[in-house]
Amino acid sequence: MSMEVLPVVNCQDEGCVRGALERAATFLPEDSWIHLDVADGRFTVHKTWSDPASWAAWREPYKLEVHLMVEEPERAVPEWLAAGAKRLVVHYEALADTRFRKVPVSPEALANRILEMAGARKVPVFLGINPETPVEPIADLIGRFAGAQTLAVTPGLAGQKFLPVVLDKISFLRRRLPNAKIEVDGGINPETAGRAKAAGADIITSADYVFGSPNPGAAYADLCRI
Numbered sequence: 167m168s169m170e171v172l173p174v175v176n177c178q179d180e181g182c183v184r185g186a187l188e189r190a191a192t193f194l195p196e197d198s199w200i201h202l203d204v205a206d207g208r209f210t211v212h213k214t215w216s217d218p219a220s221w222a223a224w225r226e227p228y229k230l231e232v233h234l235m236v237e238e239p240e241r242a243v244p245e246w247l248a249a250g251a252k253r254l255v256v257h258y259e260a261l262a263d264t265r266f267r268k269v270p271v272s273p274e275a276l277a278n279r280i281l282e283m284a285g286a287r288k289v290p291v292f293l294g295i296n297p298e299t300p301v302e303p304i305a306d307l308i309g310r311f312a313g314a315q316t317l318a319v320t321p322g323l324a325g326q327k328f329l330p331v332v333l334d335k336i337s338f339l340r341r342r343l344p345n346a347k348i349e350v351d352g353g354i355n356p357e358t359a360g361r362a363k364a365a366g367a368d369i370i371t372s373a374d375y376v377f378g379s380p381n382p383g384a385a386y387a388d389l390c391r392i
Contacts, residue, residue: 169368169370170199170369171369171370171386171390172199172200172349172369172372173186173201173376173377174200174201174233174351174372175201175202176214177203177214177215178214180215182215187224187226190228192382193382193387194228194386196227197227197229199229199231199252199253201351201371202221202231202233203373204216204234204235204236204242204246205235205236206236208236208237209235209236209237209257209259209260209266209321210235211320216242218248219245219249222249222250229252229253231252231253232251232254232255233255233294233371235260235294237266239260239280240276240279240283243280243284247284247287252289253290253291254284254291254292255291255293255294256280256291256292256293257296258273258294258299258304258308259295273304273307277293277311281310290312291312292311292312292347292349293307293313294315295308295314295315295335297318297319301338305338305339308343309342309346312347313348313349313369314343314347314348314349316339316349316367317332318353319351327353328352328353328354328355329352330361332350332362333361333362333365336350336367340366347368348366348367348369349368349370350362350371351371352371354371354372354389355372355389356392363392370392372386372389376389
């Protein structure tokens, strides 16, 4: 069974976003998933385009997954839900790091807040996990989400090299949470996608391999055949 493949829009300005969407229109069927990286330049090294109102106005014919690589995801969730996001990814590290908030709040309480907001619109939420974060201690928290996004790169920049440490995490999560969706983000190409699938992943995302290709449609098709 093939995995779900999400092309990733990772852009620093609107012109880049519009260009990626124009290329996507040449190969991506309507109602397919597309993944948007939202990085705030604080949780991540660099900042990406983030304008929910513009996205909503464009009325793109895709199901939008928004990857919130931001310090306080609970603040960004409402505006992306209003923009029509069909799935959200929030990071465990952003929930757990008390430096991001004047008043410390537990990761569990923040998870409850986000899941409640998204649940009101019937929008599933995945919990993102950075490469250095162990999954065993937080497996119960992950299980409260619709799925896990295991990062195979440092969050932020596209075009990074796949970190094999993620494969053990995928295998553990597949055993511990057999019905959960597991998404792999970063460094994806046909070879790493095959390894992720063998470990138990359901979903892969790709920015550089797809949109960095001279033929994005052929690159997307390569991944869909894994």
